[in-house]
Amino acid sequence: MDIFLQIIISGITLGAMYAVGTIALSLLWGTLGMMNLAHGAFIALGGYAAYFCMSVLGASWVFALPFALVAGVVAGYLMYHLVVRWMYERREFGVDIIIATVAIAALVENGILNVAGPEAKRQPFRVSGGLDVGNVVLPYQTLLTVFVAIVLMLVVGAIVSRTKLGQVIRAVSQQQKAAQLMGVDVKRSFARAMMLAGAIAAISGVLVTGATQLFPAVGFDATLKALVICIIAGLGHLRGAILMAFLLGLFEVAVQYIFGQRFGFPAMLALVIAVLIVRPYGLFGRETVERV
Amino acid sequence: MAGDALKLSAVTIGYGRRQVVHRVSLALPEGQVIGIIGPNGHGKTSLLMGISGLVPLWSGQIYLDGVAIDSVPAFERVGLGLVQIPQGDLVFPDMTVEENLMLGGYLAQGRAEIERRLAQVYDLFPRIAERRPQIARTLSGGERRMLGIGRGLMTEGRVMLIDEPSLGLAPKVIDQVYEVIAKLRMVSPSVLIVEENPNRLKEIADRIYLMDNGEFVWNGTPDELGKNSELLSTYLGA
Numbered sequence: 001m002d003i004f005l006q007i008i009i010s011g012i013t014l015g016a017m018y019a020v021g022t023i024a025l026s027l028l029w030g031t032l033g034m035m036n037l038a039h040g041a042f043i044a045l046g047g048y049a050a051y052f053c054m055s056v057l058g059a060s061w062v063f064a065l066p067f068a069l070v071a072g073v074v075a076g077y078l079m080y081h082l083v084v085r086w087m088y089e090r091r092e093f094g095v096d097i098i099i100a101t102v103a104i105a106a107l108v109e110n111g112i113l114n115v116a117g118p119e120a121k122r123q124p125f126r127v128s129g130g131l132d133v134g135n136v137v138l139p140y141q142t143l144l145t146v147f148v149a150i151v152l153m154l155v156v157g158a159i160v161s162r163t164k165l166g167q168v169i170r171a172v173s174q175q176q177k178a179a180q181l182m183g184v185d186v187k188r189s190f191a192r193a194m195m196l197a198g199a200i201a202a203i204s205g206v207l208v209t210g211a212t213q214l215f216p217a218v219g220f221d222a223t224l225k226a227l228v229i230c231i232i233a234g235l236g237h238l239r240g241a242i243l244m245a246f247l248l249g250l251f252e253v254a255v256q257y258i259f260g261q262r263f264g265f266p267a268m269l270a271l272v273i274a275v276l277i278v279r280p281y282g283l284f285g286r287e288t289v290e291r292v
Numbered sequence: 293m294a295g296d297a298l299k300l301s302a303v304t305i306g307y308g309r310r311q312v313v314h315r316v317s318l319a320l321p322e323g324q325v326i327g328i329i330g331p332n333g334h335g336k337t338s339l340l341m342g343i344s345g346l347v348p349l350w351s352g353q354i355y356l357d358g359v360a361i362d363s364v365p366a367f368e369r370v371g372l373g374l375v376q377i378p379q380g381d382l383v384f385p386d387m388t389v390e391e392n393l394m395l396g397g398y399l400a401q402g403r404a405e406i407e408r409r410l411a412q413v414y415d416l417f418p419r420i421a422e423r424r425p426q427i428a429r430t431l432s433g434g435e436r437r438m439l440g441i442g443r444g445l446m447t448e449g450r451v452m453l454i455d456e457p458s459l460g461l462a463p464k465v466i467d468q469v470y471e472v473i474a475k476l477r478m479v480s481p482s483v484l485i486v487e488e489n490p491n492r493l494k495e496i497a498d499r500i501y502l503m504d505n506g507e508f509v510w511n512g513t514p515d516e517l518g519k520n521s522e523l524l525s526t527y528l529g530a
Contacts, residue, residue, distance in 0.1 A: 167391075167394070167395065167398075168398075170384070170386070170387065171384055171387075171395050174384040174385055174386055174387065175382050175383070175384050175385070177346060177378065177382055178378065178382040178383070178384065178395075178443075179384075179395070180345075180346065180366045180367050181344060181346070181366070181370065181375070181376050181378060181382075181444075182370060182395045182396055182398045182399075182443070182447060183367050183368075183370030183371055183398050183399040183447065184367055184395075184398055185365075185367050186367065
C-alpha cells in the first residue's frame with residue numbers, strides 16, 4: 001500500500017514536470033510547425049537564471065521564478081529574431097529548424113559550461129523537509145513542483161483560451177492563411193509564441209533542477225521525454241499531451257519500482273514504438289494528409 | 293464620378309519559374325460587382341491571392357482607393373479595407389462558429405464594435421446564428437461556406453474578394469450561398485468574385501471578365517456573355 005502511494009506521488013510529480021515541458025513543445029509545434037530541440041537549452045537557462053538570481057546576486061527566493069521567466073522570454077525573443085524568422089519561409093523549414101535548434105542547444109550548453117563550469121550545482125530554489133502522510137513522506141519539493149506546474153498549466157490554459165494572444169495562437173495553428181486574411185500579423189504571433197514557450201521551459205527548468213541538480217546538459221533528458229510524449233499523444237494535441245505526460249510519468253515510476261531504476265526510460269520508449277506502430281499519428285492525433 | 297475601389301495594373305504572378313498570371317489589368321468601380329470566370333487552373337485563384345497579398349507579385353501594381361498597396365503585407369491590407377474569402381472556406385476547424393466570427397473582427401476596436409458586427413452577421417445569416425456554439429469542423433459544407441463569408445463580413449472590408457463560393461457544393465446549397473452573397477452588397481459594396489460557372493454570376497455581376505491561360509480574353513456585361521455562344525463554347529464548354 002505504501003509503495004503504491006509512493007508510486008502515485010512520484011509518478012504525478014514526474015508527470016507534472018513532463019506536462020510542462022510538453023506544453024512548451026506543443027505550443028511551438030502547433031503555431032510554427034517547428035520541433036524545438038533547443039527546449040533543453042531553455043530549461044538549463046531557467047535553472048541557471050534562478051541560481052544566478054539567488055546564489056550570485058543573493059536575492060530572495062521570491063525573485064527566482066520571475067527572474068527565470070524573464071530569462072526564458074528574452075531567450076524566446078532572441079531565438080525567433082536571430083534564427084527562426086530567417087528560416088521560416090523556406091520549404092524545408094521543418095527539417096532545417098531541427099538542425100538549427102540542435103545547434104542552438106549545443107551553443108547554449110557550451111556557453112553555460114564556459115561561464116558556470118561543468119560541475120553540478122545545487123539549485124538554491126528548493127525546499128527541504130516533508131510532510132508525513134501515514135508511512136509515506138511527501139517532500140515539500142514535490143508539493144512545490146506539482147503546485148507550480150499546475151499553476152503554470154492553468155495560466156497557460158487561460159492565456160490560450162481567453163486572451164487575444166491565445167486567440168491568435170489558436171487561429172494561426174489551425175489555419176494560418178485565414179488568420180492572415182483576418183488581419184493577424186502571423187510573424188508577430190510567432191515571436192510571442194516563442195516567448196511564451198521560452199518562459200514555460202525556463203520555469204520548468206527551475207523545477208527540474210530543484211528536483212535533481214544543476215548542470216549544463218540538464219535539459220537534455222527533459223527534452224527527449226517531452227518530445228516522446230508529444231509524439232505519442234499526437235503532435236500539437238495539447239490536452240492529450242498533458243494527459244499522456246501524467247500517464248507516462250506514472251508508467252515510468254511504476255516500472256522503476258517494479259523492475260528497477262534502469263528499466264524506466266527504455267520501457268517508456270518501447271511503449272512509444274508500440275504506439276507508433278499501431279497509431280502512427282499518435283494516440284489523440286488525427287490522420288492528416290499532406291499535399292506535396 | 294465614383295473612383296475605382298480596386299485597380300490592377302499589369303499584374304504578373306508566378307510560382308518558381310512558372311508564370312501563371314500575365315499582365316492583368318482590371319478596374320473595379322466602387323459599388324460594383326465584377327465576376328471573373330474561366331476554366332480551372334488558369335490563374336483566377338492566384339490573381340485573388342496576389343491581390344490579398346498571400347502570394348507576391350512578380351510585377352505590376354494594385355491600388356486600393358487609388359493608393360498603391362502592392363508592397364503592403366497581407367495582414368495589413370485587411371486593415372485598409374480589403375478582405376478575401378478564400379477558396380474552400382478555410383474556417384478555423386477547432387473553434388466554435390462564434391470564435392471564428394470573432395477572428396473576423398480581430399482588427400475591430402472594442403468589445404461593443406465586435407458585438408455590433410456579430411449582431412449584423414447573425415441578422416444576415418440566421419442559419420449561422422443557430423450554430424453559434426458549434427465547432428466549425430462539424431458544420432455542413434454549405435454552412436462552413438456561409439461561416440467563411442460571415443467571417444469575411446466581420447472585417448467590414450469595403451472591397452471583398454470571393455473565391456469560388458460554389459466549389460464542391462450541391463446545387464441547392466449553391467443557391468443558398470448565392471442568396472447570401474446577394475445580401476453582401478448591403479455591407480461590402482465592391483465585390484470581385486471568381487467562379488467557374490458563369491450562370492451563377494448572371495444575376496449579381498455588373499461586369500464579367502473571362503480569364504484563360506492567365507490573361508483576360510474578354511469582358512462585358514452578363515447579357516453580352518449570354519448572347520456570345522461562341523465564347524461560351526470555346527472557353528467554358530457550355
